[in-house]
Amino acid sequence: MRPNRPIYLDHHATTPADPRVLAAMRPWWEENFANPGSIEHAMGRAAAEAVEVAREQIAELIRAGAKEIVLTSGATEANNIAIKGAARFAGVEGPRRVITLATEHKCVLESVRDLAAWGFEPVVLPVGADGLLDHDLLREALRVPTLLVSVMAVNNEIGVIQDLAAIGALVKAAGAAFHVDAAQAAGRVAIDVQAWQADLLSLSAHKMYGPKGVGALYVRRRPRMRLAPLFSGGGQERGLRSGTLAAPLVVGMGEAARIAAAEGMLDQGRIASQREVLWKALSARVPGIAVNGHAQHRVTGNLNITMPGGVDAQALMAAAPGLCVSTGSACSSAAVEPSHVLRAIGLDDAAARATLRLGLGRFTSPAEAGQAAELLAEAWAHCMAQAHAAE
Numbered sequence: 001m002r003p004n005r006p007i008y009l010d011h012h013a014t015t016p017a018d019p020r021v022l023a024a025m026r027p028w029w030e031e032n033f034a035n036p037g038s039i040e041h042a043m044g045r046a047a048a049e050a051v052e053v054a055r056e057q058i059a060e061l062i063r064a065g066a067k068e069i070v071l072t073s074g075a076t077e078a079n080n081i082a083i084k085g086a087a088r089f090a091g092v093e094g095p096r097r098v099i100t101l102a103t104e105h106k107c108v109l110e111s112v113r114d115l116a117a118w119g120f121e122p123v124v125l126p127v128g129a130d131g132l133l134d135h136d137l138l139r140e141a142l143r144v145p146t147l148l149v150s151v152m153a154v155n156n157e158i159g160v161i162q163d164l165a166a167i168g169a170l171v172k173a174a175g176a177a178f179h180v181d182a183a184q185a186a187g188r189v190a191i192d193v194q195a196w197q198a199d200l201l202s203l204s205a206h207k208m209y210g211p212k213g214v215g216a217l218y219v220r221r222r223p224r225m226r227l228a229p230l231f232s233g234g235g236q237e238r239g240l241r242s243g244t245l246a247a248p249l250v251v252g253m254g255e256a257a258r259i260a261a262a263e264g265m266l267d268q269g270r271i272a273s274q275r276e277v278l279w280k281a282l283s284a285r286v287p288g289i290a291v292n293g294h295a296q297h298r299v300t301g302n303l304n305i306t307m308p309g310g311v312d313a314q315a316l317m318a319a320a321p322g323l324c325v326s327t328g329s330a331c332s333s334a335a336v337e338p339s340h341v342l343r344a345i346g347l348d349d350a351a352a353r354a355t356l357r358l359g360l361g362r363f364t365s366p367a368e369a370g371q372a373a374e375l376l377a378e379a380w381a382h383c384m385a386q387a388h389a390a391e
Helices: 019-030 042-062 075-090 106-118 135-141 164-173 247-285 313-319 340-344 349-353 366-390
Strands: 069-072 097-101 121-125 146-152 177-181 200-204 215-219 302-306 355-359
Touching (some): 042 069, 069 075, 075 106, 075 146, 097 106, 135 164, 146 164, 164 177, 340 349, 349 355
Parallel strands (some): 146 177, 177 200
Antiparallel strands (some): 302 355
């Protein structure tokens, strides 16, 4: 940890760019800044070739073909293209049902709900108290002809991992298309679009130690998954996502994907040991602390914890300025309402407001994990003392 720098435990919101990613990107900012669409000259062709290398690296991470990767500005755009693009292509023909889960990212939930205005039937399935989908509920929902099912691989708040191979098998048996939001999965779990039977899969570079502002959408070619573009332009990315590609960002995402494929599982082993340090120290000093989400089916770097005594999470964070954590999704944490994910797993509003999301990452040290536990425990004791004094 750098002197006077807060301990960063918010890796679900974003990850720091790996130094190797920054090094890979730099020449494409400074030396060869050409538009990758300008293939009439040498610099443009070099940029285009760099983009294609990155596309191959992204494809290898998820066991797909390079031609199946559509580059986007991030997972939010990829999710919108997947869900709304599938519905737009379907038009007025075919199944009208679109299924997702109550714990999905807001961009997926809102995309699915938006389809009601287009004559589709949005179906939002509940999850259990552990955050996992009951497959019988999905099986029953699929009894009605369904266009698309969208399920997040790793939840961005409670870190639970859905059984996508089993879910994918149910979806395909029902004849529906299957979309996976894998933004939180890349580098944390092994991704295999073939084993999951995914037709569409969304990624974001900044969740796997790459740059912000770039992502990707996997679109299956055989059998072909058909989408309609959401906006018009110059026809880049097979016409599904027009616009000039930001070559430095794409190169950075490719390098991040390469590192994730080569080192991701080693990362997770280190992170798991650091999470144990953090959890043991916290649970020893904060009696009654609880972890939300399934105990085993979760990514190693996640601890979504409800603090005892009704201590407000915002007050806790204010009492621990040397620690960077969050109350939930960075895309909705400014909202007044408690997390929709925590509500979906059965927490009442008071418990949801006493909940913090801790996310450890590649560069978190054991010393930082231990110190974070001390800072949180001290902040909790401080807030409890203040509450008792006010009574």
